[in-house]
Amino acid sequence: MRILFVGDGDGLPAGLLALVGDMDERWHVQHVEDGNAAIALAAESPQDVVVVAPALPDMPAATLLGQIRTLRPETSRIALIGAHPHARVLSLAHRFLPVPVGEAQLLEAIGSLEELRELLDDPALRTCIGRIEQLPPPPQTYLALMHALEADEDTGTADIARLIGSDPAIAAKVLQLCNSAYFSAGRTITDLRTAVTRLGLSTMRDLVLASEVFAQPGGHDIDRHALQQRALLASQLARRMLPESSAELGATAALLADIGLLLPGVRDARPGATAPDDTRDADAPGHMEAGAYLLGLWGLPMPIIEAVAFQRDPARAGTRSFWIAGAVHVATSLVADLPVREDYLARTGVHAQLDGWRAQAARLMERLAG
Template sequence: MRILFVGGEDSLPSDLIALVADMDDGWQVQRAADGTAATALIADAPQDVVVVAPSLPDMPVATLLGQIRTLRPETSRIAVFGGQPPARVLSLAHRFLPLPVGEAQLLEAIGSLEELRELLDNPALRERIGQIEKLPSPPQTYIALAHALEAEDDTSANDIAQLIAGDPAIAAKVLQLCNSAYFSAGRTITDLRSAVTRLGMATMRDLVLASEVFAHGTRSDLDRPAMQQRALVASQLARRMLPDSSAELGATAALLADIGLLLPGIRDERAAPDTQPADAPGHTEAGAYLLGLWGLPMPIIEAVAFQRDPARAGTRSFWVTGAVHVATALAASEPVREDYLQRTGVLEKLDGWRGHAERLLGLDETQHA
C-alpha cells in the first residue's frame, strides 16, 4: 500500500513517519513538504492513502484535498487537525486525526483502510465514491458522544444532554424523534436531559446517529423520514437478536445499513433492476465503503456490505451480519434468507423476531394514521 504524508515536522514528525514505514513491508511511505510537491507525486503515481497536515506553506489544505480528489479519486484522504476542521475540508477529507497524532491512532487508521480495501476489492467503487463532490461527513456529535461514553464510566445524563445541545439542529431533531410513537409511549419529552434519562444512553446514541446521518446527502429523490424510521426499527430489532457483547455493533450497523442510498449515482439494490443504472455500484457496498472511510469498526462495515447475502461474511455463525440481514429485511417487509438461518441454527427464532417487527411497524402505522 502506498502512503503519502504531506506537511512539516510540527504536526507530522519524522520519527512517526519512520514508524509507519517500518510497520509493514508492504507499506511504501513517502513524504512531501508542501502541496505542490504532493500534487506532483500524486500525478506521477497512484497513492492509496494521503495524510495531510493542518496547514501547508504554499496552499490551503482544502485546495490540495480537492486536487487529490480530481487526480486520484480512489485515494483515501486523511486530514490532521487541532480543532474543528473548516467546512470545505470536512466535505473533502474521508477521515480526521486530532493533534498531536498518536502512533496507535495513526496505525489503526491506515491499517483499517488497508483492511477495507481487502474486504471490498473493487477499484471502480473506490473511484466512484472518491469522485463524489460532497461526501457525507462523519457524524461529529455521535463520535463525540461515543467517546464520552467510552472514556467515562460516570458520564451523567446532564453531560450527554450538554454535548448534544452543542449542535442545536441535531438537538431539535433528537427531541423530535424522542416524541415519535417509537419512543415516547404517549408522554411528551421536552428537554434533552429527560430524554437521556427516560430512553437510556444506548437509545440516545442511536437517535443522535440517525439525526446526523439522515440530515445530510445531496439526493433529493429520497423519502428521508421513511428511511430514518425504517433504520430505527431495524436497529431495535438487531439489538434484540444479539447478546449484550455485540448488541451495540448490530444496532449501529442496522441503523446505517442503507446509508449508501444517500450517495449520488448509487443503485438501490431493492428496486427493480430495469429502473436502475446497470453500471452503478450497489448501495450496500457503497455504504460499507463510506463507513470504512469514516473509520467505523470492521464488523459494522462487513454487516452493511453483506446484509443482503450474509453467507458472504467472514464468520459462519449468526452474528452481526446475520442480525442486520434479518433486521433490515423485516423492517422493509422483505423476505428473509431462511436457508441461511437454518444453517446458523436460529431459524426457530424467526417467528418471534417477525412478531416484534410487526409490533414496531404497527406503531409506525398508528403514528402516521
Template sequence: MRILLVGDEASLPADLIDYIGDLGDEWQVQRVADGNGAIATIASSPVDAVITAPHLPDLTAATLLGQIRTLRPETIRIALIDADSSTRPPPARIIGVAHRFLPLPLSPEVLLDALTSLEELRELLDSPHLRTSIGRIEKLPSPPHLYLSLKHALEEDENCDTARIADLIAGDPGVAAKVLQLSNSAFFNTGRSITDLRAAVTRLGLSTLRDLVLASEVFSGQSLSNAERNALQMRALAASRMAGKLLPASSADLGATAALLADIGLLLPGVRNEREPQVAGDDRPGHAEAGAYLLGLWGLPMPIIEAVAFQMQPQRSNLRSFWVTGAVHVATALVSGAAVNEEYLAKVGMLPKLDAWREQAAALSGLALEA
C-alpha cells in the same frame, strides 16, 4: 499472515499458537506478555493482526489498541472479552478502537473465522472501482458531528452524567427537537410526555439516545423530501430496534447502530439500490458497499461497517456464527419486506427462530405506522 498475541498463557493458551502454526507457512504467530512489548514489536516491524487479552499488566486493552491504530492503522485489531462480559456491552473505549470482539475462552476456529472475514472486508473496501465511484461524488454527507461528540464524551468518561449529555444535544436545536419528538412517539413512549432533555436521556438510556441522535443527523439531508426522510428514518429505527433484540447484550448496541445505518448508502448519488433488480450493464456500486465505505471514512467501528457492507449477502462475512452482520441482514430484510436468506440462517443454526422474528418485525412495523 503475521499475528501478534498480547497477554499471558491463561488468556491465550499454547494450543492456539499450535493451531495457527498448523495452518501453513503463510501463517506466523508471535506472543508478547504486555502492551509496551506489543508496541515495541509493531514499531519495529508491521504485523497483520493483533489480538489482545482483556487484562494486561501495564496498559488497558483500549489504550494499546488505540496506540496501534495510530502507529499501524492497517493492522487488524481484535480484543478478547471475558466470558462474564457477554451480558453487557463492551466498554465504549474498546468499541472505538477494536475491529472485532471475541469471547474467552477463544476457539481457534472462531479466531480463523474472524481473521478471514476481516481480510475479505478490507479487500472489498479497498476496491479501486468503489473508491473511484465514491470519489466522483462532489459532496459527501457530513459526518454526524453531534453523535461523534457524544461517542467521544462517553469514551473519555463512561460515567458521563445526563446533564452533560443533555447540554451536548441542546447545542443543536434541530436535533434536540427531533429527539424529544421521537422519545414521545409510539416507539419509545412508556408513560407521561417528556419535554426535558435530561428526562429523555434518563428514560431512553444512552444507547437508544445515541441512535436517535444519529438518525436525526444522518437522515437530515436536503436532497430528501419530508416524506422520503420520514419513511427512511422510521424504517431505520424499526430495523435498529429489531437488530438489537436478536443479539446478546454484548453486541446489541453494535447491531442496533449498524441496522440504523444500513441504508445510508441510499443518500449517495449514483448508487444502486440493491433491493431492486439490477439492470444489465449497470455497474454502479451497490448501496450496501457504498454505505460501508462512507462509514469507514467517518471512522465508525469495524463491526458496524462490516454489517452494513454484507447486509444483503451475510454469508460473505465468512463467520460461522450469527453476529452483527446476521442480525442486520434479518432485521433490515424483515422490516423492508425483503426475502431473508434462509440458507444462511440454517448454516448458523438460527432458522428455527425466523417465525418468531417475523412476528416481532410485524409488531415494530405497526409502531412505525403509529409514530
C-alpha cells in the same frame, strides 16, 4: 499499499514515517514536503492513501486535497488538523487526525483503510466516492456522546442532555423523534433530560445518530422520513437478536444499513428497487457497498462495515456464526418485507428463532402504525 505523506518535519516527524514504513512490508511509503511535489507524484502514479499535514510551505492543505481528489478520486485522503481546521479541509478529507498525531492512531487509521480496500476492492466504487464533492460528515454529536461515555462510565443524565443540546438542530430533531408515536407512548417529552430518563441511553444513542445521519440531503429522490423510520425499526430488532455484548454494534449497523442511499451516483441495490433517472447505469456501485465504504472512511468498526456491505448475503462476512451481519440481514429484511436467507439461518443454528423475530417485527410496525 502506497502511502504518501505530505508536509515538513514538524507536522510529520521522521521517526513516525519510519515506523509506518517498517510496520508492513506491503506498505510502500513516500514523503514529500510540499504540495506541488505531491501533485506531481499523484499525476505520475496512483496513490492509495495520502496523509496531509495541517500547513504546507507552498499551498493551503485544502488546495492539495482538492487537487488529489481531482487527479486521483480513488485515493483515500487523511488530513492532520489543528485546533481550528479550515472548513474546506473538513469537506475534502475522508479522515481527520489531530496533531500531534499518535503512532497508534495513525497506524489504526491506515490499517483500517487497507482492510476496507480489501473488503470492498472495487475501483469504480472508490472513484465514485472520491468524486463526491462533499461527503456526509461523520455524526459529530453521536461520536462525542460515545467518547464521553467511553471516557467516564458515570456520565450522568444531565451531562448527556447538555452534550446533545450543544447542537440545537440535532436536539430539536431528537425531541421530535422522542415524541413520535413509536417512542412517546402517549407521554409528551419536552426536554432532553426527561428523554434520556424515559427512553434509556441506548435508545437515545440511536435517536441522536438517526437525527444526524438522516438530516443529510439524499442522493436519490427518496423519502428520508420513511428511510429513517425503517432504520429505527431495524435497529430495535437487531438489538434484540444479539447478546448484550454485541447489541449496540448490531443496532448501529442496522440503523446505518441504507446510508448509501444518501450518496449521489449509486444505485438502490435492494431486490426489486427501481433506479431513478440519474442512476440507471447498471455499473454504478450499489448503495450497500457505497454505504459501507463511507462508514469505513468515518472510522466505524469493521463489524458494522461488514454488516452494511453484506446485509443481503451475511455468509460473506468474516464470521461463521450468527452475529452482526446476520442480525442486520434479518432485521432489514423483515422491516422492508424482503426474503430472509433461511439457509444461512439454518447453517448458523438460529432458524428456530425466525418466527419469534417475525412476531417482534410485526409488533413494532403495528405500534408505529398506531
